[in-house]
Amino acid sequence: MSKPEFVYVTYIETTAEKLWTALTDGDFTARYWFGVRLRSDWKVGSIFEMVQGDGKVSDAGKVVEYDPPRRLAYTFVNLSEEYRDDLPALATFELEPHGNLVKLTLTHAGFAEGGKMLPAISQGWPAILSSLKSMLETGQPLEIPRAALKLEG
């Protein structure tokens, strides 16, 4: 029944330009993304990295699409031993303005069979994108400890 991909849609009261900045500016991501700073020069083909609060790079991949403020895509995989059977999967963000809202669609696909990335990102993205929505609408991110996340069924 389940396909090896994860899709998440949310609607945010903001502009596509502000949402684009929130998705690509490392200082901004650090505030809503469990302290993770995204690092890249955002040229297609360039390295894309997730830098944790302690300065360590936890995940890395490449920039695949950069078309502000409409489409952003990058691959990444966790670099730790636990994810050694995984491959860099492709996360694609589509931003569509609807009046004073933006519909954000994330499609994350291309996971290695039997890997651990898909279950991990399936619990991570709803928390990250909920916090992003709060940040843009109220100025405050959500305080969700990583330990409060859980694997589905």
Next chain:
Amino acid sequence: MIDIHNFTPATVYTIYIASTPDKIWQALTSAEFSRQYFSGFAVEADLKVGGAFIVRAPDGSRHIDGEVIACDPPRKLTVTWNVNWPGLVEKLGPTLVTYEIEPAGDAVRLTMIEAHDRALSEDILEGGRQGWPAILSSLKSLLETGHPLAMKMAPPQRMLAALKAMGIKTP
């Protein structure tokens, strides 16, 4: 009463909200709140197992006719969520919707699980996959900012076409 063990989740949507479980429970089960974030639709729930679960359209008609299957405020609510279009339940079977509400740090995790007792096409499932993110995004905004999203939803065209092809009359 239906046997919930025959149902398999088809769509799961999780959202985190800066609120309390009690407020989220109230938002999910009261007409006063639902009209604001659910395009004017009014939830009328008799919150006990076997109680009626109705969602009334803005014109007063019963859009959803269901029954409370499990009720554990403010943690879990399971209802049958049957759209009142002629022939729909006969052809698609009942729809089961479960809300789970759990504290997660300073926020609350709300998980919506839509389950069915038979395999349905991706086209049919598009209705819920398009609707739930919009409804629950607006519920989150309402609880966090005091106002819902100004949402103008396009109808789920693939689902409506698929229902029509099955001989189900849609509005």
